[in-house]
Amino acid sequence: MAHLHSQNHTSYNRAFAIGIILNIVFVAVEIIYGLISNSSALLADAGHNASDVLGLVFAWTASWLATIRPRGKYTYGLRKTTVLVAILNAFLLFAAVIAIGWDSYNKIKDPQAVAGEQVMIVAGIGVVINTLTALLFFKGQKHDLNIRGAFLHMAADAAVSLGVVLAGFLINVTGLFWIDSLMSFIIIAVILYGTWGLFSDSVNLALDAVPKNIDIDKVRQFIESQAGVENLHDLHIWAMSTTQAALTAHLVMPAGNDDKFISELKSELKERFNIGHTTFQIERRNLEKECGNNC
Numbered sequence: 621m622a623h624l625h626s627q628n629h630t631s632y633n634r635a636f637a638i639g640i641i642l643n644i645v646f647v648a649v650e651i652i653y654g655l656i657s658n659s660s661a662l663l664a665d666a667g668h669n670a671s672d673v674l675g676l677v678f679a680w681t682a683s684w685l686a687t688i689r690p691r692g693k694y695t696y697g698l699r700k701t702t703v704l705v706a707i708l709n710a711f712l713l714f715a716a717v718i719a720i721g722w723d724s725y726n727k728i729k730d731p732q733a734v735a736g737e738q739v740m741i742v743a744g745i746g747v748v749i750n751t752l753t754a755l756l757f758f759k760g761q762k763h764d765l766n767i768r769g770a771f772l773h774m775a776a777d778a779a780v781s782l783g784v785v786l787a788g789f790l791i792n793v794t795g796l797f798w799i800d801s802l803m804s805f806i807i808i809a810v811i812l813y814g815t816w817g818l819f820s821d822s823v824n825l826a827l828d829a830v831p832k833n834i835d836i837d838k839v840r841q842f843i844e845s846q847a848g849v850e851n852l853h854d855l856h857i858w859a860m861s862t863t864q865a866a867l868t869a870h871l872v873m874p875a876g877n878d879d880k881f882i883s884e885l886k887s888e889l890k891e892r893f894n895i896g897h898t899t900f901q902i903e904r905r906n907l908e909k910e911c912g913n914n915c
Contacts, residue, residue: 632767635756636680639774642749643673650742657738665746665780667719672773675712678705679770686766686861699861702766703825706862709769710819713776717808717815720780724804731797740788746781750774766862769818776811783807828858831865834893839867842892846885848873857895866897877902 647669654662682705685698754774761771787803790796821832830836836857844852851872860866867889871877886898 632683632757632760632770633680635753636676636683636770639753639756639770640673640676640680642753643669643676643777646746646749647673650746653738653742657742662739662742662784665743665777665784669746669750669777671712671716671719672777675709675773676770678708678712679766681705682766686863696860699864702764702862703822703859706766706769706818706822707826709766709773710815710822713773713811713815713818716776717811720804721808724801724808727801727804728798737788737792740785740792743781743784743788747778747785750778750781754778764862768862769822772814772818776814779810780807825859825862830857831859834865834895839889839893839895842888843869843871843885846881848875848877848881850874854901860897864897865893865895866899867895868899868901870901870903872903874904 647666650662650666650669654666682701685701688698690697751774754771754777757767757771757774760767783803783806784800787800790799790803825831834857836855839857840852840855843849843855849871852869853872854868854870856869857865857867882900885900889895889898
């Protein structure tokens with residue numbers, strides 16, 4: 621047997637702290653000016669941003685839990701919480717979409733006057749804050765679904781705020797209040813497009829599917845090509861977290877093996893496929909073939 625525990629973990633504590641503080645302040649500003657300007661758009665955006673602050677808190681908590689060493693009955697530690705939080709973040713985004721959609725629908729039925737200039741200024745500040753916050757997570761979102769969830773939350777917020785700015789400008793120019801609702805539905809489509817990918821990837825990882833960045837057929841071919849490996853069976857690859865993958869397999873090796881072979885094999889799997897935790901069972905003959913369904 622061979623085990624390789626990946627300890628690589630990128631800390632985003634500063635990014636989470638900055639993002640949460642900036643957005644809490646901005647939510648307070650949106651609520652105040654939303655009431656002053658009688659803007660339901662700003663109040664709705666404030667509620668959306670508040671849900672995203674909660675999403676950042678969840679993501680930060682999961683990022684911290686993933687660093688806790690395995691103990692007791694949690695033999696893999698709490699890394700899987702990053703997957704669960706990625707799913708939760710997707711649901712929060714879906715909930716935000718429903719809230720924005722409902723508000724937009726009501727505005728179509730009952731258009732209301734909006735203080736366009738104040739809305740544009742406050743929403744413009746939101747564009748800056750949310751864009752800066754999203755950029756804090758831009759690099760990590762390519763490799764970590766949990767960080768990707770945080771990035772999508774902030775990017776969605778920036779899109780919503782930009783839409784509010786544009787809508788406010790067009791309303792000032794044309795006097796057509798339904799433009800606000802139209803822009804909201806466009807923003808909803810953008811948010812749904814990004815969130816669906818996050819949701820489907822998160823569910824796959826929760827169900828222990830092979831991470832999409834790993835080609836199981838290529839992994840199988842690589843292992844079977846190793847000198848001394850006659851057959852490979854019971855190959856399993858799954859996600860331990862949003863950044864770490866594990867593999868177990870039975871290798872049929874009539875001539876046996878040595879520690880050097882196992883060490884080199886797991887190093888190659890880490891290098892080629894980013895699989896950091898590997899466990900192999902070595903068999904002198906193919907027990908699965910001999911036993912059939914009776915094993």
